[in-house]
Amino acid sequence: MLSEKQxxxxxxxxxxxxxxxxxxxxxxxxxxxxxxxxxxxxxCKEKKWIGEENHLTDLGEEALAPYQVKNAIxxxxxxxxxxxxxxxxxxKGLLQVKGERLIxxxxxxxxxxxxxxxxVIVGYLxxxxxxxxxxxxxxxxxxNDYYKYNNCSSLMLVRDQLSNTYICSSDNYFVENPFERYxxxxxxxxxxxxxxxDEYCSKEDSNHTxxxxxxxxxNTWAMVGHVYFDRAFSEKFVxxxxxxxKHEPYREQLxxxxxxxxxxxxxxxxxxxxxDIVKEFDSLDELRQFDEHYLLNTNSExxxxxxxxxxxxxxxxxxxxPLKDGLTNTSFSFDCLGKKYVYRHPGRGTENYIDRASEAxxxxxxxxxxxxxxxxxxxxxxxxxxxxxxxxxxxxxxDNWDDVAKAMELLRRLxxxxxxxxxxxxxxxxxxxxxxxxxxxxxxxxxxLEELDKNVTVLKKLLQEDQAKKxxxxxxxxxxxFLLNEAGEMSLIDWEYSGMGDPAGDLGTFIGCSNxxxxxxxxxxxxxLQEVPDKKTKRHYFAYVSVTSYYWFLWALFQESVGKPxxxxxxxxxxxxxxxxxxxxxxxxxxxxxxxxxxxxxxxHKLKSCxxxxxxxxxxxxRSRRRYFIRSFRTIIFNxxxxxxx
Numbered sequence: 001m002l003s004e005k006q007x008x009x010x011x012x013x014x015x016x017x018x019x020x021x022x023x024x025x026x027x028x029x030x031x032x033x034x035x036x037x038x039x040x041x042x043x044c045k046e047k048k049w050i051g052e053e054n055h056l057t058d059l060g061e062e063a064l065a066p067y068q069v070k071n072a073i074x075x076x077x078x079x080x081x082x083x084x085x086x087x088x089x090x091x092k093g094l095l096q097v098k099g100e101r102l103i104x105x106x107x108x109x110x111x112x113x114x115x116x117x118x119x120v121i122v123g124y125l126x127x128x129x130x131x132x133x134x135x136x137x138x139x140x141x142x143x144n145d146y147y148k149y150n151n152c153s154s155l156m157l158v159r160d161q162l163s164n165t166y167i168c169s170s171d172n173y174f175v176e177n178p179f180e181r182y183x184x185x186x187x188x189x190x191x192x193x194x195x196x197x198d199e200y201c202s203k204e205d206s207n208h209t210x211x212x213x214x215x216x217x218x219n220t221w222a223m224v225g226h227v228y229f230d231r232a233f234s235e236k237f238v239x240x241x242x243x244x245x246k247h248e249p250y251r252e253q254l255x256x257x258x259x260x261x262x263x264x265x266x267x268x269x270x271x272x273x274x275x276d277i278v279k280e281f282d283s284l285d286e287l288r289q290f291d292e293h294y295l296l297n298t299n300s301e302x303x304x305x306x307x308x309x310x311x312x313x314x315x316x317x318x319x320x321x322p323l324k325d326g327l328t329n330t331s332f333s334f335d336c337l338g339k340k341y342v343y344r345h346p347g348r349g350t351e352n353y354i355d356r357a358s359e360a361x362x363x364x365x366x367x368x369x370x371x372x373x374x375x376x377x378x379x380x381x382x383x384x385x386x387x388x389x390x391x392x393x394x395x396x397x398x399d400n401w402d403d404v405a406k407a408m409e410l411l412r413r414l415x416x417x418x419x420x421x422x423x424x425x426x427x428x429x430x431x432x433x434x435x436x437x438x439x440x441x442x443x444x445x446x447x448x449l450e451e452l453d454k455n456v457t458v459l460k461k462l463l464q465e466d467q468a469k470k471x472x473x474x475x476x477x478x479x480x481x482f483l484l485n486e487a488g489e490m491s492l493i494d495w496e497y498s499g500m501g502d503p504a505g506d507l508g509t510f511i512g513c514s515n516x517x518x519x520x521x522x523x524x525x526x527x528x529l530q531e532v533p534d535k536k537t538k539r540h541y542f543a544y545v546s547v548t549s550y551y552w553f554l555w556a557l558f559q560e561s562v563g564k565p566x567x568x569x570x571x572x573x574x575x576x577x578x579x580x581x582x583x584x585x586x587x588x589x590x591x592x593x594x595x596x597x598x599x600x601x602x603x604x605h606k607l608k609s610c611x612x613x614x615x616x617x618x619x620x621x622x623r624s625r626r627r628y629f630i631r632s633f634r635t636i637i638f639n640x641x642x643x644x645x646x
Contacts, residue, residue, distance in 0.1 A: 077123030093170025189225030358423030
């Protein structure tokens with residue numbers, strides 16, 4: 001193993017192989033004393049690493065070999081949502097800065113340093129990165145879990161490649177090439193952050209070895225830019241990565257979190273760079289400060305959409321901030337000409353199940369009825385939308401019954417408006433559609449699904465018999481879509497699922513996303529109906545709680561199949577499908593049985609036969625012909641009633 005001074009000398013002589021240097025010149029170049037250079041030359045000559053003319057020998061090159069960079073890994077799988085809106089259209093690494101794509105500049109800088117073995121890990125919009133393989137000869141590795149886990153999942157895919165390895169981010173911009181062919185020890189690039197920062201920050205000892213890491217700090221060294229793993233670091237880190245990645249919570253962490261837990265076992269140098277050299281852009285505004293002409297060269301359709309709609313130019317669009325992703329779409333806020341707006345970007349794959357023309361037609365009606373006060377413009381073909389931003393907006397609180405009353409008033413206004421569109425929203429059609437999509441993706445098989453599907457099929461037949469009037473419905477009436485401004489005025493936003501349908505569907509969605517008790521659900525119905533519902537009405541609305549919960553349950557499974565997990569809602573909808581389905585079936589059955597089964601027959605038979613059998617034998621066949629055309633009514637009732645009920 002070489003000392004650090006020996007390494008510096010040999011590396012310098014290798015880089016300047018055909019040049020001659022005096023001892024004084026070497027001292028100046030290596031930043032060590034003349035006496036130290038003299039001793040260093042003697043040591044290296046004794047080991048035959050350098051010749052009499054201070055030229056590197058073959059043995060000297062062999063001594064350097066363990067310090068040679070083997071390869072580079074470029075992380076390019078994530079979406080980089082903080083870089084809205086441009087990251088919605090292409091991976092951040094493909095953004096052009098001062099005429100160059102970020103990742104292309106990085107690849108070229110690595111190759112200029114003599115590093116040819118380069119692997120790019122892709123995920124989000126991965127197909128847009130594939131051309132790099134042919135253009136630059138890099139290897140492509142696909143991370144299909146990019147949407148579920150953090151960058152540690154990317155390193156897991158290439159853990160067998162980790163050695164003397166550069167770990168790079170596709171979105172860094174290096175003003176000067178920071179890459180080298182030979183490196184003495186592993187390091188993390190750091191820049192001095194003036195003021196407050198939310199980056200990972202290093203604490204180091206007198207030798208610049210990182211001894212601790214904290215998230216955020218003030219006037220400190222922030223860990224920004226590239227990282228170099230030496231062979232010893234890689235071996236230890238891979239063991240830790242393989243062990244901890246087995247645990248689900250750790251999979252959602254950054255690899256830096258793994259490193260910070262084991263920082264004493266994994267020595268890295270904090271290598272200091274000027275902030276003028278290493279650039280990491282976390283927002284469009286930051287990039288603008290570096291490249292003032294950037295927006296003029298983005299070729300961004302999103303920016304063009306905003307400019308055309310609001311009558312502005314690109315430089316008028318400022319203070320862009322990503323908002324929390326919705327279950328279907330991604331959005332960002334921005335300021336323009338003294339007002340604040342929200343741009344809604346449609347999620348990938350939503351065109352498969354959302355009618356944007358229907359959404360646009362409904363939103364125009366909602367704006368006219370002052371149900372949605374935020375609407376500005378929408379493109380019915382592409383699905384993007386611009387709305388006014390509600391400052392200090394508060395979403396509906398399910399536990400605040402004043403909020404609930406306002407929400408129910410908006411739904412009544414919509415349902416009773418008499419407004420119509422040429423579009424419909426039928427949960428049963430949606431169920432059939434998602435059922436087929438999930439079967440095609442092998443996601444329609446698990447314990448308990450058959451029972452859910454069977455009960456909803458029965459409810460469909462019963463609801464059709466109710467013959468409810470079709471009205472304009474919102475279709476997605478849950479808490480985040482009911483927003484209150486500072487004056488307490490409520491707007492109902494996001495009309496993607498709107499269309500003509502059964503008004504009970506809107507109530508079903510509202511309750512199905514609430515986690516209400518049955519008693520609380522009954523209270524919601526009373527507020528909406530402005531009266532206590534009779535059993536016939538209650539069974540109809542509760543049936544729709546089950547049906548809409550099942551629709552959203554299948555929707556959630558589909559979302560997960562295309563890389564958009566929905567979290568706790570999945571189980572809530574599963575549970576409500578079962579719970580309210582059973583309540584509704586019981587209510588339907590009681591009513592039907594009461595009207596069809598004579599009391600005397602039940603009394604006469606109750607000690608001799610099962611109630612299901614009694615019911616089957618007593619319901620007249622002729623009634624089945626009037627009420628049902630496919631299945632015998634008697635059979636339906638027989639299958640609906642469990643033996644245990646008697």
